[in-house]
Amino acid sequence: MAHHPDGEFFTLVIDGRSEDRRLHGLGAVLLVEDLPLTPEVRSEMAMMYDVMEFATALKPAALLHLHHLGALTATYLDPDIRVYADLRDVFESAASAGMALTPHMLRPYPDDDLRLQPSDVMHSGMYNLGFLSTGPAAIRFLAWWCERLKTDAVVDLQQALFTDQRWMDWSTSFERPAILHDPGLNVAYWNLHERRVVEVEGGFEVNGGPLRFFHFSGYDPLTPWLLSKHMLDRPRPLLSEMPGLRTLADAYGAELVEQRHTELRTKRYRLDRLPDGSLLNPYERRLYRDAVLGRDARIGAPPDLVAEPYGLRPWLDEPLPAREGLPPITRTEFALWRTRPDLVAAFPEPFGAHAESFASWLLHDPHSPSHARPRPLGMPRHSDAGLSRAGWSVAAYARAELGVGGAGRRVAKLVAHSGIPSELVGYTGTSLSRQAHAPWRAVADRARYNHTILCVNADQTPSAIHDLGLPKANGALVGYWFWELESFPAHYRRAMDMVDEIWVSSEFNRRSISELSDTPVRLVPLPMRAPSPPTALRRQDLGLPEDRFVFLVNFDYLSVMKRKNPLGALRAYLAAFGPDDGACLVIKSINGEYRRGERERVRLAATGRPDVVLLEDYVTASEMAAMIEVSDAYVSLHRSEGYGLNIADAFALGTPVIATAYSGNMDFCDSGNTLLVPASKVPVGPGAEPYDATSPWAEPDLDVASSHMRRLFDDRSIGEDLVARGRERAAHFSAERLGNELRPVLLDLMMGTMR
Template sequence: MPGRPPRRHAVTIVARNYTGQARVLARSFQEHHPDVGFSTLVIDGEERDRDLQGVGDVLLPVDIGLDPRELELMQTIYDVMELATALKPATLRMLLRGGARSAAYIDPDIRFYDAIDDVFEAAEREGIALTPHTLDPMPRDGRRLDERDIMVSGIYNLGFVCIGARALAATSWWHERLRTDAVVDLANALFTDQRWMDWAPSLFGHVILKDRGLNAAYWNVHERPIHRVDGVWHAGPDRLRFYHFSGYDPTRGWMLSKHMGDRPRTLLSAHPELHELCTAYGDELREVGHLETRTQAYGLDELPDGLRLDPVLRRLVRSTWIDAIARGDEWGGVPMPFSDPTAFRAWLSEPEIGDGPVRLSRAAHATWSVRVDLQAAFPDVLGRDAEAFSSWCQHDPATAERLRDIAQGQTPVATVEESLRRFGWSVVAYAASELGVGEAGRRVSASMRATGLPTELIATSFGSASRRKHVPRATVRRDRGFENVITCVNADQVAMLSDRLQLERIEGKHIGYWFWELAEFPEDAPGLTAVDEIWTATTFTRDAIAAVTDLPVHVAPLAIPVPDEPTSFTRRVLGMPDDRFVLLASFDYLSVPERKNPTAVIDAYVDAFGPDDGAALIVKSINGALQPDAAERVRAHARGRKDVLFVDGYLSSAQMLGMLELADCYVSLHRAEGYGLNLADAMARRTPVIATAYSGNMDFQTDETALLVPYELREVGRGADPYSPTAVWADPDVAAASAAMRRLFDDRSLQTSIAQRAIDDIRANHGLERSAATIASLLLGEETT
């Protein structure tokens, strides 16, 4: 009717588990746009989901007008994020064809603070309304996000796009690309739906929106700070219309976004008003039950018969479909997976790939096609390497199990192992890994060589996520040559490693060299059934394991080497202050930071010293880039102090030992230790140590050789996997640690005396000769002392 406002519509797309975010979005959008329609497309929804409340009108995928076969293949080839983005153009097209003058797609993690009527008007007038990720040149400050991130993900952020009816053709063009190419494949310039819209300004009528209140987010708040003016939220100079909380998790409220990596440009600790905005949004998510609903499983990760659609299968179906389209075969002969999972399993398992005497199943060949290591090992996989690869598929435990699952019961063929020497020992270890258990394996190998018994070092990387650039002094072999084996991997990995190396077939002995940090060892640890005997580095670990098994459990102590010469590194080279009393702490973010307890070290230091007292604390870590939320939480404890220095990243073994030697004090307020390599190595380099007086380190530390911190035992609690919440560990006395730090700083003679007593004890009781003698006595069946 003449005079009525143009019909407008907004839509968001979610899986069931993110309907909580959709509720917050819908409520805030409808508050400011009471005359605009709002819908939520639930991509894994069922008919019962049409009754969902608070999300506007509920749409299901069958509503958006796609051919059922096309929709089912898209549900198969895409994971949850990819599918949600791939269905945008078809959904917007459906709304525009239904009579809307303009239709906006809005990501569910957006909240509105003001109206965007002018945006709908611009889309109706121009065609496509886009919001760039940034409006100012990005700083080249080494922080995230940077220009490369934007170029990889696209110039425009498609968490919001508004399309007018005059640009209806653009939705069909966009959908044609996204039916197969909404994947994350950076090497091929694909990032879900976003990179395609970089073409839009040259192909369709458009407007680029430059109001800084539109689509403010972690990637651009450096150029549009969030603040209040007379109680109204602003983004830079403009009123905040909507904020995109991409990557914000209310349970980790100290992090602006999980997507910022290890070098975030914007920290909430430095922006209190932005922090307030995020906290309020988090409270709304809690109110609508998002923290509960987000734990639900994605409904399209499995077929009706239970087959899991992992990335290998999704990419196999996608490549088959793309090849078929290129041949003019619209559906590619792929059985519809959700409609007929039995036929789909048969299609995956048929030995159809290859022309030679050995043909591979589609599932097996797909496994090879996504793994660079397999392509290197079996380069001619359809020719001369087909038989070897087929054998590998049958004997690699994880692959064999997956292929059996797909084929519903296929049995692998056994291999025949070459004969091995009976007298001697293969030490299997993370020989090149730069982590504690890797160094322990190298030291066990050194002690074994010192016994004079035939031995070899076998490298494995199975189960280790750490960098592997350490070059061992010993020769490293790839193939095992002895019937007797010592596996220097922890109990949770030894059973799987045993399967990989077929250790159940050896006729000799299998000894597991294990570490464990708590006084309670898991009774159901899989390694307990995979070994004949267990060695530990400390009495603490021995007692924990011995309590749950009848297997022999012995202490085979690690050697603590004392260097012959001082380090050739200087403090300046290693980034350590020359003019301060340096305290050093170190830990691995992949090794349960709650156990290493770096925040207690920081708290103790900040209480002990003022910024100008002449001290500095270096918090050295690795793998912080893999745990950015945990890293930000640790940094927050420094309270902005410039004398607390955070250094994350790998150093060579020589560099790390140099830092231990050049520090004035090494501090570990751990809650539990299986051993404590850095504690031992610091003592061997005449560096005084402050440590919790609990667990494995007590085998080589006393009140005479270290400043030991008292503690109380308490339950571990939740969030410290793999440890049981009801197990106990130490809670060190932070005030006592702070006093110990100050005592060392004020009394330089104490530094000298405690360091001398420590190195004297190590030379007398913890050297290579003592370690080798103990190991020899264990292997030769002699009594140990």
């Protein structure tokens, strides 16, 4: 409106009510009943579509309405578009050609694995319909498009449907729209590989010309380090590498906050619920759509929602016809089955041979994905005449460079020190981490012994048991598990029933899992590093500054960055030191390429501080140990740890530790060997999957952490005292001592399975 004061502005509120017409700042407010759609069609569309589908499905009807009001041109703009310059020539193109469109991009994508990919555009359509300008000559096409979108504005990639957009690909065959190639139009995350946004006096330019409008699709002012949520963890445009774009996004985010967007967006979509107040699920919407289209005779005809506005829920809850003697299922239950490939595979005939088993599944937990493939609680015991019974196979991510892989290798060392014959068996599973670690002993491809310790977590236990053919005949099967919250997820019960015992590394884990498990849970601590000669590697070999006091943080992005909390350590450091104080924070990470959005957040937080060093590549195990050894302090401001391998390594390698006083590390951390950071309990919150957002974990006190950092820097004798006590503690957890303690446990398990 600022750039076109002579134009008229309309806002369509798709779940609006009559009182919404009085809303200010939106121009003229339109409601769905204003559009050229019958009441029956409006009701059907509102029920079959989710919020995004419904909004896009109404687009041609809204444009037709404006032309019926006499508009020479009617232009649609997504609500996440911001206009920066005059668009009069765009409107003139639409008036002349009938339609004006902007392609998603003007140049091909680079040949890489980052988002977007050509396949994304082929799924979503060649033209981005966050913007569309039309003239009177477009009415014929708009009418055809409007008809298609009455039922076919769904997201169904298998049917080549993506809301309203794929249909626009037909426009160049039916009409002759103006295809706009100005790079300043509809700039967005999907075309920044070809467009460079720079800040200039008085505004912004794109490729040397004015920025006309920017499409902030997927931008969230609460996650300002990420340009769009739609790029997931593989964003191609990175704000840390594009200062002009970052300035643009920050300014837009500030405007959103000023306009109370973060508050207003929490208001629920009114059409998510039926008139009776019940929630309408996505699979119920799909079933209703198929009923409207008459695509499945088993469903039957839907109710007339104009005549029966309260009729949809009773219809959905109504049992479908079933054979005599078999339990019936409702339309809602059938809708769930149809949209879940795992349920279709588990219960191919829900109205016949599998009716009872499907009904049983529904009764137990109709929404839990952990029970999507019901299997016997115990796995069949495989026989293998060639096995040697008198020994243990430790199956682990033997070569993987990740925490649970390191834990598995330590368990193998622990069992070896028990004196009982054993081996290390390699397992890869779905691990994305580099498989380049050279274990301390040979790695077997298959288990030779009857008895197995499976060092994969509960979520991977069923698939690992299947892949490795476990448990063996008359053999014991132990699961060595980690978990990082006080409550263990109930959907892992099935994995619990597959093992004879569950072993854990910390009392924190033992309490968490024991509360849920009928399977015995045993505390079996991990061995810490044995004393070794000082490393021959120097700081310069490892990328560390030689002339500064180095605080080291180390984490894996695949281990949930929010839990590891490197940003907390960074904030504490920045509060304690200026860039010229003589200190340095080194943040060592791996697998950031799989979590590019989170990595971007860390990079942006470190911008402008040369004393913060980001090391983002893999190093060998010996190099990582050397990095801990030559640093002046190791910092772990975690929100929760199942154990704390890096903290334990710092103890053994003689490096002072600052750590959160919470979770698994408290089995070996105390106020004598660690500068402990107190913490308060807070909910996990969003963005930390697979952890339940409502569960508690710790929020370390960053003021105390900052004070600890400064004390270590100012008084080196504090660190010397911590190192001495830390090494004493590490010696208590030697592989020799723990192996001797484990020997009778292993023998008892072996004898128990042979009785």
